[in-house]
Amino acid sequence: MPAKFFICPDNQQIPIESCLTACQSRQRCMFLPTLRAVAKSLHRGITEPTVTELIAGTRETFLKKTMGYAVNPQSVLYALHGSAVHTINENHTEGNMLTEIRLKDEITSGKFDLYGEILDQDSGVLGDIKVTSSYKLMKALGKYKVEIPTGEVYKTGLKKGQPKYKKEWRDDGCRNILDWAIQLNYYRILLQQQGMEVNKMVIQALCRDNSLRIASERGIDQAIYLIAIHPISDHWIQRYMQHKAAALQEALHTGKLPPVCKAKERWHDRKCQAYCQVAEYCPHGQRVKNHLALPLKEVG
Template identity: 35%
Template sequence: MLTHNYAIDPKSMMFALLGTQTHANLEHGMEEGDLGEQRLDDGVSTGAFDFYSPENGGTLFDYKTYSSYVVGKYLGIKSHKVLVGHYKNGKPRYKTVYTQGNARLDFDLAVQMNDYRMKIEKCLKLPVSHMVCEMIVRDGGTYMATSRGVTERAYLIEVGKISDRWMERYMKKKSESLIKALDSKTVPPPCKSHECWGGNKCEKFCPVNKWCDAYNGGK
């Protein structure tokens, strides 16, 4: 994306525009001591966090707009058939109930929020005791969402801390790989399967995959 001119389909960016507008609206509710949309540079990479509140020892918030399918997956929602009686003909009558397991966030979100956490602690000298993702359900309130057990229009999910040492090594490696690729004008080695969503990110969400040796080499 840094070395090629490319085009995108405006229709594919509708939900991204929705997310941008959501961030802009949330900024109007900031109180004294709150921070939002600040871009920080820790010497390795830059990043702009969504919202920071000094309450509860310092809380970092990130806002994401997801489909009910993704939200249900992250929440660990599963459906079960429960016997509730019998019809007049004697056949059993069931209803579907939903249970929520442990929240399982994706790798990208966990790394992103921990990177922001470390940047705030290093650059702004502020504590971050909690990280919370507010997941806004894109199709919340629809039949499709409720059929998946997603009954709320938004969820607050705590994000766990990743080791600072691991984060530093990971971000530094990514930064060095990018700089080396730009200097040598060669595509860096492909990332791991969980980083590219099993190739789904490359296939559906990368506007420059036609120039990528790793992507086209697997075709």
């Protein structure tokens, strides 16, 4: 079941249909076409679990599929940024390339963004477009800061005689992109099942806050980064997705709440605290929001 309600600025909830028909306030909180676009982005009309739904925590996907949850239109506008960038690309795919085709197998379905001659002469490049934050980019690029000695020492003060250091960025750290890598590798498998060769997988990540100081403090100084994704074994990916699909299927069949999402899936509780749209139906989400002590293990 997709989102059913919008949350108004005064925290009242209203069925999305009713909001689109008539605002319950004196003036709409944003333009009607924008609200329509937000509503459309929430109702994609796909029944089978998609690759991205399976990559998310099973509990989160289960709750999104079974609860008529509410969203604040302000907080889902990022989805529109993503679709706008996709549309810009989609309208310029003349030549040897394919775009936005949904492929299916017996486990799931996924829609790749771009495939073909999109980077060089290689016609087997699978491309994915992301609009993301400088924080996620810093993690995805494996950027971290190190302190290196300047060769000078403090001449006065408490640190007198101690060596001076300066901070420098390195980008050979651990790349935190497993979710992106699983997604692209699954699209690769779906394309290969159709007889298409995939020689390279690349993400074009657009930083949505790149003009802000916080981005440069995170070592992000470009608007767009190309991030190569390495192949993961088909066997591992298919087993992982099969496992996630089976867990979701079982929960939907029995109606039993799946175990709490894994720490990575719930961004170590940051998602539960502020970004999970179904947190109000999740006991763990409620505890995090209420700052109550978390039990060591929750079974459902």
